[in-house]
Amino acid sequence: MRETTEVKHYRKRKLLPVVEYYDEIRRMGCFTLQDFSRMVGERSMVAYMINEYQRNGYIERIHRNLYTAMDIETGRPMLSRYQIGSRLFPDAYVSHYSAFEVWGYAPRLLDEVYVAAETRFTDFRYNGIFYRRVNPKAESDKERVSGCLVTSLEQTVVDSINNFEKIVGLEAVVECIMRLPKLDVDRLLQCLEKYGNGYLYQKCGYVMEQLQEYVDLPERFYRECREHCASTVRYMIKEAEGLVYHKGWGIYAPVLIGNRDERVDA
Known part of the structure; x- marks a missing residue:
């Protein structure tokens, strides 16, 4: 079966350096597959390039459809x-x-x-x-x-x-x-x-x-x-011991610090 132009182009692009978009990925910090697809411009390349970037430690998958750029020197995410x-x-x-x-x-x-x-x-x-x-x-x-x-x-x-x-x-x-x-x-x-x-x-x-x-x-x-x-009247912490009634607020609550006036022990 004759190869399509798209497949030939795909195989040709596989020879390009995988770091081609790394600076842009670092700038984004986090990105989705949709973000990456818009950056690359070719849907046929997205899956391959995502796998290559992950394999080489340039990106990591965070959760579902979200990825983060990695610092290749430290091996840690670029973002906090x-x-x-x-x-x-x-x-x-x-x-x-x-x-x-x-x-x-x-x-x-x-x-x-x-x-x-x-x-x-x-x-x-x-x-x-x-x-x-x-x-x-x-x-x-x-x-x-x-x-x-x-x-x-x-x-x-x-x-x-x-x-x-x-x-x-x-x-x-x-x-x-x-x-x-x-x-x-x-x-x-x-x-x-x-x-x-x-x-x-x-x-x-x-x-x-x-x-x-x-x-x-x-x-x-x-x-x-x-x-x-x-x-x-409310209890600030349910089923807790040592609560004190503060009539100024109509609440049973633990004594914190500061002003302790207007309280009546429960």
């Missing part, structure tokens, strides 16, 4: 764990404790990255890091830091207090908040308003008041939180 996390999907961004890490205010680094995305994916491990999906918040306050999309400090505080039991626990969140620079109170209140959750106002008001000597928030923040607090 956070940059990878924020590029898993077009709508992805780094959040919760991982956002504190990106901003540089986490006391320790975890071997996992919390990725908020509407696109659903199964948690997976790549290069020793576990990438975990969390539900995104509509109109989440985000910024671009160190080459990745990440929640603002104010959004990170609110998200982390809201989900501390599902993420790293209250103690770890408190450690991060104690290290933060002065927060923008208006952005903080806007983040709370987007949730529209009375219980979250209770939790945030209580936690930040306990840490007032560190966060130095104006009284209007606490006043606003109290105006939106849920009317029911």
Whole structure:
């Protein structure tokens, strides 16, 4: 059977240096097969070249249809764990404790990255890091830091207090908040308003008041939180021992640090 022109051209291209597109791949950092196909311009070459780049250590597959450029000298990905996390999907961004890490205010680094995305994916491990999906918040306050999309400090505080039991626990969140620079109170209140959750106002008001000597928030923040607090008494940590009732917030919670007035032992 006579060879087609396409197959002849394919075999001819196989003789070209495999590093032909490496600089462009390094510039992209992460890419999909569609990205690579647009760069190469020939669909017939994509599968072959991807296999060759992987075989030679120029790229690695991260997850499904996502690849990362590799540093051929160190053998490690060109992008950080956070940059990878924020590029898993077009709508992805780094959040919760991982956002504190990106901003540089986490006391320790975890071997996992919390990725908020509407696109659903199964948690997976790549290069020793576990990438975990969390539900995104509509109109989440985000910024671009160190080459990745990440929640603002104010959004990170609110998200982390809201989900501390599902993420790293209250103690770890408190450690991060104690290290933060002065927060923008208006952005903080806007983040709370987007949730529209009375219980979250209770939790945030209580936690930040306990840490007032560190966060130095104006009284209007606490006043606003109290105006939106849920009317029911809540337990901040379910089935935990040693909780104390804080009547100013109508909440049973662990004693943190800072102001310990207006409390009644449970």
